[in-house]
Each structure stands twice: as structure tokens, then as C-alpha cells.
Amino acid sequence: MILNWQATYQKRLVDAASALAKIRRGARIFIGSACGEPQLLVRTLLDMAPSLADIEIIHFLDAGTTSYNEEKYTEAFRHNALFIGTNTRAAIKEGNADYTPVFLSEIPLMIQQGAMPIDVALISVSPPDSSGYVSLGVSVDITKTAAEEATYTVAEVNPNMPRTLGDSFLHVSEISAFVKNDTPIAEFEQKSPDHIARSIGQLISDLIDNESTLQTGVGKIPASVFPYLCNKKDLGIHTETFSDGLIDLIEAGVVTCRKKTLNQGKVVAAFCMGTRRLYDYVHNNPLFEFRPCKYVNDPYVIAQNDRMVSINSALTVDLTGQVCSDSLGFEFYSGIGGQVDFVRGSAMSKRGKSIMVLPSTTEDGKISRIVPCLSPGSGVVVTRGDIHYVVTEYGIAYVHGKSVRDRAMTLINIAHPDFRSELLAAAKQQRYIFQDQTLPVVLYPKEYEVHWVDKQGVEIFFRPVKATDERAIQELIYDLPEQFVFTRFFQSLKSFPHKVAMPLAAIDYNDKMAIAAVIGKEEPEGREKIVAIGRYINNPNTGFAEIAFTTHQDWQNRGVGTFLLQYLIRIAKEKKIAGFTADVLRQNRPMLLVFSKSGYPMTTHLEEGVYELKIDFSQENI
Structure with missing residues (x-):
């Protein structure tokens, strides 16, 4: 079969409706993540809604190109998000979709051990190469594990999907059906950092040494550090995901990966989200090594990178160092994702640093995001024991191993000045600090x-x-x-x-x-x-x-x-x-x-x- 893969491929090449006709009612379907979403297969699945019932859709990150959360699909589909994107947030808030909080590194094991069995995997791949292998392109993450473990796997073959290298390949013989679709890959446009994000990015850059290996999340604040790294040397990348900003650092000679202690010379990632420029750049590029999350997000693998620096966003941080990243009170907002994996991996790394970043206030400036205590319903994603650095536009707080009194004072000092007196009073009321404690009335110069x-x-x-x-x-x-x-x-x-x-x-x-x-x-x-x-x-x-x-x-x-x-x-x-x-x-x-x-x-x-x-x-x- 392997020697004559072309015959196998042609035999399994069908139209979308035929490929999905085998889906039974009550099935659990995994859909490829983020910008790797198989767009034609998803649209066809929606068209089939009248003949389906109680389908559970498993998604790591929904890029939002289509929506199966609309009310008209209620009887056919129920979305179970492993990480909440903009396309799913409202449905989860209204109780019309589910959220499963889980470490990204553990999802592949759950699939393999049957705790989260996959009946059908719908994925997007590049055309087969001369040896009969297709690449998962921009979405390897948990997609590869789902495709390997699913009872029935359908691949949307798209010539616009870049052929990324690494542990990113499936052989034609491993896939149940193929559907062709020549359409642009979904793109992600990173928002330009505002002045607050730029201030935070500049502070983060002060913490990054030459020859460090970086992980950054996708978002304007974690990505805001890139412009301030131009004077660094021989940086490496081991990250869950990345976007277009990384290209500039590579072309400037800042990111070389030459000094990495693991996967030397390689940018290691699980998926990427960006524009066509990024997709063209990673296509057949041996600098990039895409691997499943069971490897990329494994804290023990992450820790093998010396000077590992993780940079992740928080929604709120309380005065004891508890970090909420997935919810606003009882409202689920995003997810755990790989945040804890990288926080712990970088903390175990030799000379590693774990950095949590957040603006000091909400966008309207009316609410402090450093708080006396987490609001009811808020989930603790990073615990008091895991937290290391916290950065706002007002400074850097290092709290790991410090007492609650020291933590409270350090975090108040990087809160927005308008809320420091309020936080100081709350810390006194909670008996975290001395009752006569004072703070400077002028910002730290x-x-x-x-x-x-x-x-x-x-x-x-x-x-x-x-x-x-x-x-x-x-x-x-x-x-x-x-x-x-x-x-x-x-x-x-x-x-x-x-x-x-x-x-x-x-x-x-x-x-x-x-x-x-x-x-x-x-x-x-x-x-x-x-x-x-x-x-x-x-x-x-x-x-x-x-x-x-x-x-x-x-x-x-x-x-x-x-x-x-x-x-x-x-x-x-x-x-x-x-x-x-x-x-x-x-x-x-x-x-x-x-x-x-x-x-x-x-x-x-x-x-x-x-x-x-x-x-x-x-x-x-x-």
C-alpha cells in the first residue's frame, strides 16, 4: 500500500458530502485547530445538520470562519471548547456550548487513553508529497493526535496549506477519506500594540538575556516584546504558537536558535496563526519544526531549554499572586491552554523565567486588574506557588518564594496609581501588611x-x-x-x-x-x-x-x-x-x-x- 500510495489516495478521494455521509448521530467530531480549520468540511457538516443529532464538536481553538453555535443548529451540534475563541464565547456564556478546562499538554494523552475518544477527525492538509505524506501545515498541535486516534479521519487537501516540517506528517494510508478544496487558509491579523502594550513589551525585554529561548502567546501584549528585542543575540524559540512578528526577528538575525540546548537550530512550535506572508515563510522551511502538543507543551521537555522564558497574559492577579486567565468571574472567557505547561517548564529550566503580563486596568481605566482578591467564580489558572514575574506598564514584580506581605507590597507597586491607595487599604484590612504601611505618592522614577x-x-x-x-x-x-x-x-x-x-x-x-x-x-x-x-x-x-x-x-x-x-x-x-x-x-x-x-x-x-x-x-x- 505504501509503495502504491497514489492508488490509495485516488480511491479515497471523494466529494465532501460523500466523505461526511458516514458520520453517525451522537458522534464526537474533532475539527482542526485555529487557522488549520477545514473550511469546506465544516460548511458541508453544517449543511448536513438536518440529518444529524447530538453531535459533539471538539475544538481546541475556533478560528471563527463558520459557526455551528447558532440556535438553528442546537439539536444537531453541541460545541465543547478546549480553549474559548471569539466565535464560541457568547454561546458558552448563554449555556449553549461547553468548555473543558484542561492543560494543553494533557489533551493528547486523554485522547490516546480513551478519556476523550474521537469518532471523527476533520483536518486540513497539504497535497501529498512524492512519498505519499501530507503535512498538517499550520495546525499540528493536538490535530495530529486526534487524526491518528480517530476511528474515521477526513482530510481536506488544500494546495494553499504550507508544507511544514517536523513531526507534522501523516501518510495517505492513515487517512480514511480525502476532499479537495483550493481556498485561502484562514488568516489572523495581529492587532498593533497600543502604548500600554509597548510599555509592557519594553519592560519584558529587560528580563530577556542573550541566548534565551522564548515562548509567547498570541496577543498584542505578549507579542509587543518583539520590537524591543532587536539588540538581543542568538535567541531561540520553543513555543506553542507564533505569528508574523517572529519573521522580522529571524530576518534581523536576532532569532537564530543556534544556542538552544534542545532542538538546536530549530524554531519549535505546535501551530501558527498569521497572514499569507507567514504561511509562505514556513513552507518547506527547515528552520521550523512543528510538533504535537504532547511534545511541545510537555513541561519536562520545555525545561530542557536553558534560559527558557515564557510570556503569557493574565486577566487578573490578586495580591497573593493567584492568576486568573480563563474567566471574568463566572463568565468563561478564554482557557487554560498551554499557559501552565510553559509556566512550570520555564520555572524548571536552568536560568529560566516565567512572566505573566497584564495591563494595570481594564480598557476603560475604571477597574484595576490587580485586585485584593479574585472575584467569585474566577478560576485560578496559575497558583500562588507557580507565579514568578508579573509585569504591568508600571513595572516588574518578582513574587516567587516571597511572603504574602512582600507579594502584596510588590504587586501594589505595579498597579495603576489610581488604585494603589484602595489596594493598600484592602491589604491592611485583610491583614496582609503592616497597619501603618505607606506608599510613595509619586511614581517610581x-x-x-x-x-x-x-x-x-x-x-x-x-x-x-x-x-x-x-x-x-x-x-x-x-x-x-x-x-x-x-x-x-x-x-x-x-x-x-x-x-x-x-x-x-x-x-x-x-x-x-x-x-x-x-x-x-x-x-x-x-x-x-x-x-x-x-x-x-x-x-x-x-x-x-x-x-x-x-x-x-x-x-x-x-x-x-x-x-x-x-x-x-x-x-x-x-x-x-x-x-x-x-x-x-x-x-x-x-x-x-x-x-x-x-x-x-x-x-x-x-x-x-x-x-x-x-x-x-x-x-x-x-
Whole structure:
């Protein structure tokens, strides 16, 4: 049969009505996913509705080219969505269709083990090649498993379907019937990112290292990161799906897949959705390897990619880190899909990162999408234990392994400013945080972030202090020798409690400014360590600000204090501050030397062993 596949193909080549005539009432029919939907077969199936009854339609992602959810088809068809698309959402909301929440990686196993038996599979394929193999083209995902396990498989042969490579082929002998249809493949047009999506994309790009392997969902927010990756090198792709934006990164030499630790040199995916440009690009292109979801979405396979970065969208995130991605209260909206598969796979990856993204508010700006608690009916897709990074247009929160108190504060800090006070009050009411906790009234000034290399060649990240730095500030103080503490605070401190540490962290970034020297930037934010802090507090009556420094003993004599002073001078001048004052113990010679290098006139007055210093910005040293 294999040697004479042409005869088999011709024998099984029929018209659509004949191919579907064998479908019995009450059958379970799987329809090819997304843009791989067999359009002629679906239209013919709808035409046959009067002769059918209680047909269950299994669909992973409905591209919406036709609708069997209309009321006139109620007795013939019942749609069971494994992921909810726009064409199915209203029917599910009204109770006229079903939704099965399931991990995408587990669907093939359910089909194979009989938990979700498939009677009929309707698929779309490329024409047979010289060896009698057809390609599933843009939709391999769970379509291949369904086609292999179905009792009866009908393939719509479409010359417009690209011949994609990988584990994407079926032999003619494996297919029950063929129907020809020369029609354009359904296309998906990605919406252009708005300013919020672009802001989120830029923040995400900061988390992506060279040689990372990426997974992004289809949507304007996950895809918004692509334009900001142009300066990256040797990125790889292992993703459930992709769209046209990937082509630009490949042609720019950013995505090469050369450094992947699994499937090196290959873009691995389960399906794609895009325009004709994309379909032409993947046709017979050996760079792309399409595989079923039982491989692509397997967390243990995903984890074999070093530096695996997953980027997925959330609908809401609560203050404890629970992520809802499939529903709006009791209304099912999308689905679990492969989100959890990639969250867990990237978390297990060596140097991997799992990133959840969402705008800070709904489109009208009236509702915060970071919430005190999930609303009734909302489904937890990513649990508190799975969550790692959360990104909104207002910043990045790393919450994995952090306490509920730290999580709440970190997430409030990336919420929309209009809702932060409300979230803070809710967190206090829920006893998540200190009852006296405060937040800055000014947005975090990201423009004051800077990298600098010290005298020993170590790169240090300098950034404004955040309200969430309270514990890190305490750790810095407790790590200082007693004599250092006395030099800095003019007294021996037996404790440095919340009531003392909080005001040092919750600053206004105007009259009160503090810059932290941070190491460990290459690791997740939870592993950052503050090794020095320079701060000033402005006196509005004099126009001068009192300045002070705290530096870990291991980081002294490396130029850190001098850099902090110069940087704080620059910021203070931008804020129209006239100069600095400081009190320095006479024996603190290193600090006196730092101040002498300010570049501005300095006056000193010694009283009872303490130098009172004054630096005037109005004129520079000659």
C-alpha cells in the first residue's frame, strides 16, 4: 500500500458530502485547530445538520470562519471548547456550548487513553508529497493526535496549506477519506500594540538575556516584546504558537536558535496563526519544526531549554499572586491552554523565567486588574506557588518564594496609581501588611536607574529605593559591624524595626530621595542585595538637603560612595535643591574624603567631634 500510495489516495478521494455521509448521530467530531480549520468540511457538516443529532464538536481553538453555535443548529451540534475563541464565547456564556478546562499538554494523552475518544477527525492538509505524506501545515498541535486516534479521519487537501516540517506528517494510508478544496487558509491579523502594550513589551525585554529561548502567546501584549528585542543575540524559540512578528526577528538575525540546548537550530512550535506572508515563510522551511502538543507543551521537555522564558497574559492577579486567565468571574472567557505547561517548564529550566503580563486596568481605566482578591467564580489558572514575574506598564514584580506581605507590597507597586491607595487599604484590612504601611505618592522614577562598574571591575545596578526594599535595608544594617553602625547613626542600635526602616523605603522621590546600590541583578529580583544606600531629605525652609550614606564594609574603598554622591547631586540639582548638608564623625575619614570630591565648595564646622558640612551647588570649585 505504501509503495502504491497514489492508488490509495485516488480511491479515497471523494466529494465532501460523500466523505461526511458516514458520520453517525451522537458522534464526537474533532475539527482542526485555529487557522488549520477545514473550511469546506465544516460548511458541508453544517449543511448536513438536518440529518444529524447530538453531535459533539471538539475544538481546541475556533478560528471563527463558520459557526455551528447558532440556535438553528442546537439539536444537531453541541460545541465543547478546549480553549474559548471569539466565535464560541457568547454561546458558552448563554449555556449553549461547553468548555473543558484542561492543560494543553494533557489533551493528547486523554485522547490516546480513551478519556476523550474521537469518532471523527476533520483536518486540513497539504497535497501529498512524492512519498505519499501530507503535512498538517499550520495546525499540528493536538490535530495530529486526534487524526491518528480517530476511528474515521477526513482530510481536506488544500494546495494553499504550507508544507511544514517536523513531526507534522501523516501518510495517505492513515487517512480514511480525502476532499479537495483550493481556498485561502484562514488568516489572523495581529492587532498593533497600543502604548500600554509597548510599555509592557519594553519592560519584558529587560528580563530577556542573550541566548534565551522564548515562548509567547498570541496577543498584542505578549507579542509587543518583539520590537524591543532587536539588540538581543542568538535567541531561540520553543513555543506553542507564533505569528508574523517572529519573521522580522529571524530576518534581523536576532532569532537564530543556534544556542538552544534542545532542538538546536530549530524554531519549535505546535501551530501558527498569521497572514499569507507567514504561511509562505514556513513552507518547506527547515528552520521550523512543528510538533504535537504532547511534545511541545510537555513541561519536562520545555525545561530542557536553558534560559527558557515564557510570556503569557493574565486577566487578573490578586495580591497573593493567584492568576486568573480563563474567566471574568463566572463568565468563561478564554482557557487554560498551554499557559501552565510553559509556566512550570520555564520555572524548571536552568536560568529560566516565567512572566505573566497584564495591563494595570481594564480598557476603560475604571477597574484595576490587580485586585485584593479574585472575584467569585474566577478560576485560578496559575497558583500562588507557580507565579514568578508579573509585569504591568508600571513595572516588574518578582513574587516567587516571597511572603504574602512582600507579594502584596510588590504587586501594589505595579498597579495603576489610581488604585494603589484602595489596594493598600484592602491589604491592611485583610491583614496582609503592616497597619501603618505607606506608599510613595509619586511614581517610581525608572529614569534614575543606571549601571556602573566599580574599581574592582564589578558592575553595580543603582536604582531608586522602593517601598518593597524595607527588608533589604534592614538586612544591610544588621550586616554592618557595630562600629560601622555607630559611625553612620551616631549610636549603637540593638534593633532596626519596621517603624524605623519603613520611612527609609517609602520615600516621595522629590524632597526625599534614596538611591540603592544593588548586586545580583542577573538573578531574579528576589535575590537582589543592597550593598549601599545614599539618601537626602530636603529642608524646604533652607533649600538644602541633608545627605547620608550607608555602605556595606565589603564594598567600601571601591568608589561606590563617590559615585552615589555625584549621582545624588545630579538628581538634587534637577529638583532645584540648593545644596547638601551632612553630619560626619571626625574619625570617619573615608566619608570626609568622599565629600571633598563633590566638585563644589564645601564649608565645615567641627563641634563635639562631629563635622557639620555644607556643599553649595551655586558655584563650582575653581
